[in-house]
Amino acid sequence: MAAGKPTMIDAADIAIAQQLRDKALHDDTAFDFTEGLTTEVGARLAGGPNDSKAREWVIAKFKALGFDKVWSEPVTYPKWVRRGEHAEIVTPVSQPLTLLALGHSPGTPAGGISAEIIAFDSFDALKAADAAGIRGKIVYVGARMQAYKDGHDYGVGSTVRTRGPSLASQKGAAAFLLRSAGTDTNRLPHTGVTRFADGVAPIPAAALSSPDADQIERLLKRGAVTIKLALDCGIEGEFTGANVIAELRGSKTPDEYFLMGGHLDSWDPGTGAIDDASGIGISVGAAHLIAQLPKRPARSIRVVAFANEEAGLYGGIAMAEANAKSISKAVLGSESDEGADRIWKITASVKPEARAAIGQIADVLKPLGIEYDPTAKASGGSDLSAIHAVGMAAISLEQDATRYFDWHHTANDTLDKIDPEQLRQNVAAYAVTAYLAAQAHGNFGSKPGEWAADGH
Missing domain, CATH: 3.50.30.30 (Glucose Oxidase; domain 1)
Known part of the structure; x- marks a missing residue:
């Protein structure tokens, strides 16, 4: 692709994304995933008694939902009791x-x-x-x-x-x-x-x-x-957990991928519903909708349940270290890790030539009540921070955090705090973003050691 050529998205793909958006508003895959994880596993303290149980639960659920490939990558961290x-x-x-x-x-x-x-x-x-x-x-x-x-x-x-x-x-x-x-x-x-x-x-x-x-x-x-x-x-010594990855294999350039997910661990007083079972659930729900399309998007879509975010971003750091040299294949990424209330704003850190494509994504998201700030810095999410730092372009789908810190890290982080309607709006936003990023002509600026694209 010639240097400086803009990244763009076809009108036909915009139309499909609009259909995904509207269908997501009536789909409860994300809620069912979140309900299952918090009910059948519960609290997921990293290195604790439910760490391995949660990992096996997610592997089984990813497979049951029909992802083309599911695998895990070991991550070692201190075991705090x-x-x-x-x-x-x-x-x-x-x-x-x-x-x-x-x-x-x-x-x-x-x-x-x-x-x-x-x-x-x-x-x-x-x-x-x-x-x-x-x-x-x-x-x-x-x-x-x-x-x-x-x-x-x-x-x-x-x-x-x-x-x-x-x-x-x-x-x-x-x-x-x-x-x-x-x-x-x-x-x-x-x-x-x-x-x-x-x-x-x-x-x-x-x-x-x-x-x-x-x-x-x-x-x-x-x-x-x-x-x-x-x-x-x-x-008490160390514990070896794992990142769990599920992939929808791309139809044209499968080695390139859009990355999304949340962290699998939680603190122990509650059941980790908003922090962060819902984050994985949102990504699963979005990917599941895309999987039902007649044809896979050009690029792959990966959903990651990250290990031990809470005590030091261990899963994200391990993934960054493993993929630093090949990070250009991760064309764009975003993580959901700020609860389950409505997404109200998107921001992006991409190369200048990809701004128009981000604008196209933003236009499809606008009916969901989501605004676009083209000047703001995007973080992409806590687990992805290390991956962005080694060069992956970022898009942030920012949730309304007004209530989040009332419950965050407390015994009140439980399923009843999740509004299914707001959760569906999140899924709609992620489905649109993942699909259009996977279909875009051109890239978003991911490049080893170059995540300063567009001044961010």
Whole structure:
């Protein structure tokens, strides 16, 4: 293909995509998949008792749905175990606290830890604090998240959760607590992973429910507060899981493919319905509709159930490393990992010559209430971030995240939070995008080491 020639999509393919879109609005394959995974398997903590069970369930389901090829690729990661946690205010009052240990946190010594709390309202405040006032204390950071449609405030909470314990340890803290990275007011804490920098001694770390965080802050205004913290958790060696891949084989250039999916693992308090069984379900539903067409699209379509996203993007990183040199064959990719509410916007990171084709896709999506921002950066999704980083072009189908962080990483991440009608709208958007990307004449700019296409 001559350099600079625009990527375009035929009118006949646009018409087929419109039919896929309309059919998806009456198809419940995605919901049935999500219901089955969350009911028959349940919570899927990476390395936990349901890790292998979930993988085998998905392999069987992919095969039953008629994909042309189904396979798995091993991924190894630390096996973190949660056995239990307990905390209580000791002084100036006696009161139990509701909390969850953070993934990759170590446990406390036998008998737990009792220490005074020192509080900060942000990560930056902790960063600026003198270590002398922190040594031997339990650091608490009370940063608050607000609900937004694009979910951008998660950067506030996730920064505290992932980086706060390591920073507190560097300053000599005995343990770390944070106000949960969430937007709800339920007495249900939000778990999630934390990370300790190389050379930093891990310390026990946990997230408090929002009402418990409020209680601590009120007491701190009255004077010193002492807490007893007991966490029974920690890393127990390694576990080998796998990415599970299903493929609809392309009719003309089958070695090229559109990539979509979600992550198979979840945190353990709930059943991982919105994070992220629905993400895999949406991709499965879209691919299943395309599979019913009289003829396969020109390129292949791959659906991936990624291993262990929650504790460090292990599945996505493994796939990126394995495909870095051949990433140009992955013409475009997008992951669903922000719940199951309606998609409201698309963005793309592609070569300039592919912008017109993205515009054609956007036109088919417009009746679904989806807007297109041609200037915004696309991330493509959490698991795909490493794959985009080695050169795959990206398209983001952005879901309304207003409610997502009310339930994210909590015991409330259950099937009842999914609206089947909104889920079908997601499937319609993914079916259109996958089909048209697979049929497009020309590519979208995927090239090893070149995912800076179009300035993004």
